[in-house]
Amino acid sequence: ARLLPALEKAASADFRIGVPDLYFWDHCAPGVAEGVKGALDELARTGARLEKRDLPEAAEAHGAAITRGNVAGVEFLASMREELPEWLETLNPILAGRLAGPDDAANVAASDYFLGLKALRNLSAAAQARLAGIDVLACPTIVSSPPTEGEVAELDAYLPHNRRMHQNTYPINLLGLCALTMPVA
16 A cells, blocks of 8 residues: 555655664564565655664663653553542553552652653653654554454453553653554555
């Protein structure tokens, strides 16, 4: 399938696309990486310049957000308590358990949360510096097709699928970067 005409025009106008080798391609299901690489090849044929541009801060942000203050969880819980407190009781039990368990968002020390924020700010600054000079970083949005409801009915089965579904989007959000998803395969 042809890419959007606007993107084709951008590609022909010396559009610089950073393509990471690491992290974003890890654990790709058959067809995912090939589909994205096919779309990148098509852009290159229209004049876009593909440049290797790894973003190690993505993996670091993912780890830091979890081990240094559960930043996203704390912010989600605070937002829910402030904006939609009546919804807390209606959350999916899996998500609710991640917010209120003994090691989860409800029990994060303020100092750990602020250390997590500091780590993410530093990683964000490093990522933005690393991406200077390119117009976009291109990689798979998700590494596999979404699971069926039956495949994720039990918590032990849900968690690995959930981690795979967010592998590439979660760190981009944590780094404060913008993202656009386009179907390509």
